[in-house]
Amino acid sequence: MTAAATAHRPGRHTARRWQAAAGLLLLLLGWEYAGRALSGAFILAAPSEVLAWTWQNAGLMGRAMGETLGNAVLGFVYGNAAAVLLASVALLWPRTEALIGGLALLVFCLPLVATGPILRVLMGPGDGPQIALAALAVYYTTLVPLLVGLRAAPSSWFDLVRSYGRGRGAELVHVRAMAALPYLFAGLQIAAPAAILGAMVGEFTGAERGLGVLTIRAMRALDVPATWALASVSAAVAILAYAGVGWLGRRLSTAPPPVLLAPPAVAGRRGGGALVQGLGVAVLALLLWWGAMEAFGLNRFFAKRPGDVWAALVTAPDAAVTRATLAVALRETAAYVLPGYLAGLAMGLGLAVALVLLPALAAVAMPVAVALRSVPIVTTAPLFVMLLGRGAVGTVVLVAVMVFFPTFVACAQGLSRAPGQANDLFDSYAAGRLSRLIHLRLPAMLPAFFAAARMSVPAAVLAVTVVEWLATGRGMGSLMAMSASLSDYDMLWSTVVVVSVLSAACYLAVGGVERRVLAVYAPEQGAR
Amino acid sequence: MAPDPHIPAEVVCEDLAKTFADGTEVLRPLSVTLPSGGTTALVGPSGCGKSTLLRMIAGLEPPSAGSLRIGGAPPRALLKQAGLSMAFQDPSLLPWRSVRGNIELALKLARRPAAPQAVDDLIRLVGLDGFAGARPATLSGGMRQRAAIARAMVTEPRLLLLDEPFGAVDELTRRQLAEDLPRTWEPRQTTTLLVTHSITEAVMLSDRILVFSPRPATLVADIAVDLPRPRRAALTTDPAFLGLAEQVAAALAEGVAGANRPWAAQ
Numbered sequence: 001m002t003a004a005a006t007a008h009r010p011g012r013h014t015a016r017r018w019q020a021a022a023g024l025l026l027l028l029l030g031w032e033y034a035g036r037a038l039s040g041a042f043i044l045a046a047p048s049e050v051l052a053w054t055w056q057n058a059g060l061m062g063r064a065m066g067e068t069l070g071n072a073v074l075g076f077v078y079g080n081a082a083a084v085l086l087a088s089v090a091l092l093w094p095r096t097e098a099l100i101g102g103l104a105l106l107v108f109c110l111p112l113v114a115t116g117p118i119l120r121v122l123m124g125p126g127d128g129p130q131i132a133l134a135a136l137a138v139y140y141t142t143l144v145p146l147l148v149g150l151r152a153a154p155s156s157w158f159d160l161v162r163s164y165g166r167g168r169g170a171e172l173v174h175v176r177a178m179a180a181l182p183y184l185f186a187g188l189q190i191a192a193p194a195a196i197l198g199a200m201v202g203e204f205t206g207a208e209r210g211l212g213v214l215t216i217r218a219m220r221a222l223d224v225p226a227t228w229a230l231a232s233v234s235a236a237v238a239i240l241a242y243a244g245v246g247w248l249g250r251r252l253s254t255a256p257p258p259v260l261l262a263p264p265a266v267a268g269r270r271g272g273g274a275l276v277q278g279l280g281v282a283v284l285a286l287l288l289w290w291g292a293m294e295a296f297g298l299n300r301f302f303a304k305r306p307g308d309v310w311a312a313l314v315t316a317p318d319a320a321v322t323r324a325t326l327a328v329a330l331r332e333t334a335a336y337v338l339p340g341y342l343a344g345l346a347m348g349l350g351l352a353v354a355l356v357l358l359p360a361l362a363a364v365a366m367p368v369a370v371a372l373r374s375v376p377i378v379t380t381a382p383l384f385v386m387l388l389g390r391g392a393v394g395t396v397v398l399v400a401v402m403v404f405f406p407t408f409v410a411c412a413q414g415l416s417r418a419p420g421q422a423n424d425l426f427d428s429y430a431a432g433r434l435s436r437l438i439h440l441r442l443p444a445m446l447p448a449f450f451a452a453a454r455m456s457v458p459a460a461v462l463a464v465t466v467v468e469w470l471a472t473g474r475g476m477g478s479l480m481a482m483s484a485s486l487s488d489y490d491m492l493w494s495t496v497v498v499v500s501v502l503s504a505a506c507y508l509a510v511g512g513v514e515r516r517v518l519a520v521y522a523p524e525q526g527a528r
Numbered sequence: 529m530a531p532d533p534h535i536p537a538e539v540v541c542e543d544l545a546k547t548f549a550d551g552t553e554v555l556r557p558l559s560v561t562l563p564s565g566g567t568t569a570l571v572g573p574s575g576c577g578k579s580t581l582l583r584m585i586a587g588l589e590p591p592s593a594g595s596l597r598i599g600g601a602p603p604r605a606l607l608k609q610a611g612l613s614m615a616f617q618d619p620s621l622l623p624w625r626s627v628r629g630n631i632e633l634a635l636k637l638a639r640r641p642a643a644p645q646a647v648d649d650l651i652r653l654v655g656l657d658g659f660a661g662a663r664p665a666t667l668s669g670g671m672r673q674r675a676a677i678a679r680a681m682v683t684e685p686r687l688l689l690l691d692e693p694f695g696a697v698d699e700l701t702r703r704q705l706a707e708d709l710p711r712t713w714e715p716r717q718t719t720t721l722l723v724t725h726s727i728t729e730a731v732m733l734s735d736r737i738l739v740f741s742p743r744p745a746t747l748v749a750d751i752a753v754d755l756p757r758p759r760r761a762a763l764t765t766d767p768a769f770l771g772l773a774e775q776v777a778a779a780l781a782e783g784v785a786g787a788n789r790p791w792a793a794q
Contacts, residue, residue, distance in 0.1 A: 156620040159588050163614045164637035164683075165607040174633065178624050253624075 023368055043386045045228035053225040054233065060214070061233060068199050068210040069237065071127050075134020076195035080188060082135065083142035091150050091176070092168075101147070102281030103288075108140035109458050109503035112198065113465040113477050114496045116205030117484035121302045130202030130210065137198030141455070142187035149183025150176050185249025192245045193238035200234060201466070205484075219382045219470070231380045304493040312490035313497075322491060325479065326498055333475035337464040340396040344403025344460070345453055351404075352411035356441060357433055362412070369408055381463070385471040395467045402463035403456040407449070414448030415441045443521045450514035457507045461499060537606060537687040537719045538564040539585060543594035546580055553744040554580045557594055560738065560747065564599070565717035567710065569730035571776060572740030572748075573784060578723045579617065581745070582689050585721065586614050598687060606687060610638035613685035615693045619676035621664040627651065628660040631679045638683045650678040653708055655701060669696035674705070681712055688713055688720045694729060703761045706732045711758065727776045731769055732759055737776055741783035748786070749779035 028047055035046025045053075054061055086104060090097040112133055119129035157175045164170075203212025211234050218226035286306045293303045300308065312322055355362035381398055388394035415437075426436050468477025476495055483492040539562040546555040554577040562568050570578045583589040584596060587603035598606045606612050613634065621630045631647050651660050654674035664672050673696045680688060694702045706729060713720055724730050730737050731753055739749040753772055755763065763769050 154618065154620065156616045156618050157622065159583075159586075159614070159616065160620050161637060162588055163586050163607070163612065164610045164634065166610075166637050170637060174637070175622070178622070 020368070023365065027368065043224065045225040047232075049225040050229045050232050053229040057226075057229075061229075064209060064211045064214050065233065065237065067127075068130075068196065068203065068212065068234075071130040071202065071210070072134050072195040072199040074127075075131045075136075075198055076138055076191060078131065079135035079138035079195065080142050080191060083139045083146060083187070086139075086143055087146040087150060090147060091172075097147070098277045099280055099284060102277060103284055104140055104143055105507060106281065106285055106500055106504050107136065109461070109500040109507065110136065111465050111476070111480065111496060111499040111503075112136065112201045112462055113205075113469050114480040114484070114492055114499070116202055117480070118302070118489075118492060118496070119202070120206050121489075122298060125206075125208065127207070129205060130199045130207055130212075133202035134195040134198035137194040137201075138191035141190045141194060142184070145183040145187040146180060149180030152183060153179040182249065182253040185245065185253060189242055189245045189249060192241035196234065196238050196241060201462075204466075204470075215382060219385070224386065227382050227386065231383050235380065302487070302489045304489055308490065309493050309497050312494050316490075322494060325491070326494060329474075329476045329479040329495075330498070330502075333464055333468065333477070336392060336395040336468070336475060337399055337460050340399025340464065341403050341456065341460045343396070344400040344456065345407050347400065348404045348407025348452070349411050349449060351408050352415055352445075353437065353442075355412060356415050356437055369405060369412070381467050381470055385467065390471045390473070392472075395464060395472055398467050399460050399463045402459050406456060406459070407452040410448040410452035411445055414445030446517055446521045450510070450517065454507055454510045454514060457510060458503050461503045465499070537599040537611065538562065539687070539719065539721070540597045541585075541594065542596075544581075544584065544591050544596055545593040546577065546584060546589070547592045555584075556744050556746045558745075558747055559594075560750070562719065562721065562736075564719050566735045567713075567720040567722065567733055569722045569724055569734035569737045570740065571724060571727065571730050571737055571780065572745060573742045573780070574725070576740050576743045577745035578740060579691050582614070582691055582721060582723055585687075586612060586689055588614075610640070610683060611685060612687040612689060613680040613683055614689040615673075615676050615680040615691060617691045617695065619664070619669075619672040619696075621672055621675055621679075623664050626661045626663055627656055627667070627675045627678075630664070630675055631682050634679045634682050640683055643682070646682060647678075650682055650712075653712065654678045654705070670698055670701060673697055674701070677705070677709070681709075684716060685718060688718050690720065690722045692723055692725065694724070694726070702729070707758070707760060709733075714757065727773050727780075728764060730776060731755070731772045732764065737772075739776060739779040739783060741786055746783075748783035749776075751775055751779065 031044075032046045032048060035044050035049060038044045039046075086100050090100045115136065116129055116133055119132050123129050123132065153175050157179075158171055161171050161174060199210070200212035200215070203210040204216060207213050211230055215227065215230045215234075217223075218230055290305050290307075293305050296303075304312075311319075313319055313326075316322070351365075355365060384394050384398045384401075388397055422440055423436075426440060431439075464475065465477035465480065468475040469481040470477075472478065476499055480492060480495050483489070483495065541558050541560050543557040543559055544555065545553075545557045547553045558581070570581065572578050580589060584591050585598070585603060587607040596603060598612075603612075621627075622633065625633060628647060628651065631650060632642065635641070635643060635647075648660075651657065654677055656671060656674055656678070659667065659671065664675070667675070673693060677690070677693050680690070680693075694705060697705065710733060720733075722730070722733055724733075734753050737749075737751045737753060738747060739751065740746065741748050751772065755766075755768060755772070
């Protein structure tokens with residue numbers, strides 16, 4: 001019997017639910033025990049303390065949550081509307097896809113920690129920055145699968161439409177829109193908790209109300225139960241948002257494809273084409289940046305133009321000092337982010353493989369991991385600081401955890417994606433788990449692994465800058481926070497440019513490795 | 529000039545040829561006229577370019593050279609009138625629509641009014657009674673292909689293009705369909721083109737068989753099938769039928785040998 005067949009047996013489902021419930025209960029009991037054991041250490045609050053604090057401060061928590069959720073919902077709507085609009089433009093004018101993809105990636109790589117204070121001075125004290133950051137946090141994760149989904153139908157479906165003399169409009173209505181629905185919902189599902197993350201990071205940067213504001217206050221006051229309660233509530237809300245959108249997607253997508261294609265690593269060109277494409281994106285980005293500042297007549301003191309950043313980094317008398325400061329901060333950040341990123345990838349892959357070899361453990365671990373994947377880990381950064389201190393360990397672990405969950409879930413799902421007929425072939429030779437893993441499941445998993453590795457690059461940068469900003473006092477995050485508080489906007493804008501360009505370059509580098517690997521192991525996914 | 533929508537389409541190819549952008553030559557110049565109302569089978573080895581020829585006639589693939597007229601106009605004109613239907617090798621059923629929904633989609637695409645009775649009749653004709661509400665994922669390969677045939681026929685096209693329509697259908701159903709389907713297109717004098725690998729099917733269904741060589745396809749034989757209609761399964765043992773089948777097989781072998789392929793000597 002194939003894996004797919006066993007998975008649909010109702011008895012199995014019930015057993016798995018019980019195992020998952022047992023796993024969650026064990027986790028809660030362990031947490032409670034550890035919380036009580038460490039009650040004097042000011043690092044961990046037990047679930048009972050978390051519940052008690054939440055109950056006593058229900059009104060405050062409710063108002064803050066309403067504020068944060070309101071901003072997150074608006075950001076979710078705006079960000080996803082932008083994604084749908086950009087995808088439609090790319091569909092209608094395919095030549096623009098490379099430009100749109102490149103520009104969208106660059107914007108996605110903006111470090112929210114520095115973008116937040118800039119938006120704060122540009123937009124003032126209201127909800128604008130929170131909503132804008134929520135929108136920035138979601139649009140790319142929707143745009144990328146949507147671009148794939150709108151082209152995910154077999155060519156014969158389009159032939160069918162054209163054979164009746166109909167054009168692009170009919171293709172869009174009868175084929176593309178429905179075929180893209182599962183992809184859209186896959187994106188929206190990831191976007192739901194990301195919107196909460198964006199809104200909270202916006203609140204970190206100087207809002208007056210919201211869960212992010214309460215989190216900062218609780219952390220500064222060393223209020224351990226409040227910090228844990230706020231992190232737990234924001235995590236629970238994010239899990240619910242993730243599950244809710246997933247449920248809606250399953251209701252609306254009546255015929256989901258058996259496998260969601262891995263999103264492509266930005267419209268793929270090589271050699272000279274890639275150079276022209278990169279130059280085009282850079283010119284467009286600079287024009288849009290300059291145009292936006294000029295169009296709104298923003299004050300040059302805080303609204304820097306491309307020329308100002310160029311001057312700060314190259315031509316100004318103190319440009320060498322600026323560059324040296326940036327270089328030191330970059331080295332410090334790289335020392336945290338690289339080990340964290342690689343450890344997160346290795347742990348995610350390693351645990352997924354281990355669970356294939358020990359399937360009994362998977363039934364307990366997978367639901368917990370899927371739930372935790374939807375938690376915006378950065379919003380729990382204060383907990384890591386409390387548990388692991390303000391040094392390198394806490395930072396590296398936070399980055400690793402940020403990368404670990406999406407990698408683990410993607411790898412676990414990828415490992416189960418081996419085609420049924422190939423599984424039957426291995427069954428017919430009575431192949432063991434190890435040989436099935438090596439020859440069948442690992443190659444089938446590669447697209448999912450690389451998609452996770454690629455999308456984790458900006459996430460890792462976000463994690464490291466947030467924790468540097470909140471806690472360590474070193475690296476690019478700290479430099480951004482210092483520049484913002486000292487109103488050194490030349491330096492703040494320079495950090496944005498440097499971090500965005502480097503993040504995008506790393507993202508493209510991982511995409512390049514991905515393309516080479518997929519060309520061998522999954523040519524149908526590498527192809528565009 | 530736009531073709532008259534009430535006259536079955538005559539297909540005229542003059543020096544029609546196809547070479548893909550990568551330099552692969554698929555079809556050598558072909559000149560042939562397929563009279564309106566007839567059924568023509570295209571037979572040849574796998575990959576020889578029969579489907580490409582069909583796609584060119586459907587207006588889905590531009591020819592590299594030569595001209596193609598359908599009812600006196602370019603294929604695009606018939607396409608605009610939704611005057612042709614094609615059943616593809618892959619059934620190409622939309623997975624979110626039921627069998628009925630997929631058949632009705634053709635009417636929508638062709639901007640024709642809903643025709644519930646015609647849809648029901650076709651579902652019955654292709655043996656999918658009781659499966660009208662089923663989604664493609666729940667059907668066997670053969671059932672999906674039958675649904676695709678029904679979809680191709682529901683618009684009552686002037687030109688019907690069938691690309692290996694019975695490829696996944698079981699032998700018994702295939703025989704039944706070969707008897708039943710012509711009864712729907714013959715009274716309307718639909719011009720029908722059929723790509724098939726089955727010599728029996730070609731002789732059973734068509735008035736004329738074009739035999740092609742391996743790629744690049746050249747026309748090896750043009751065989752007229754003057755067997756009486758309606759044709760029943762029993763006809764397959766008739767000496768005239770067997771003689772024609774033998775003639776097609778010999779032409780195929782000659783085409784392969786002429787192409788000087790390594791397996792030609794076997």
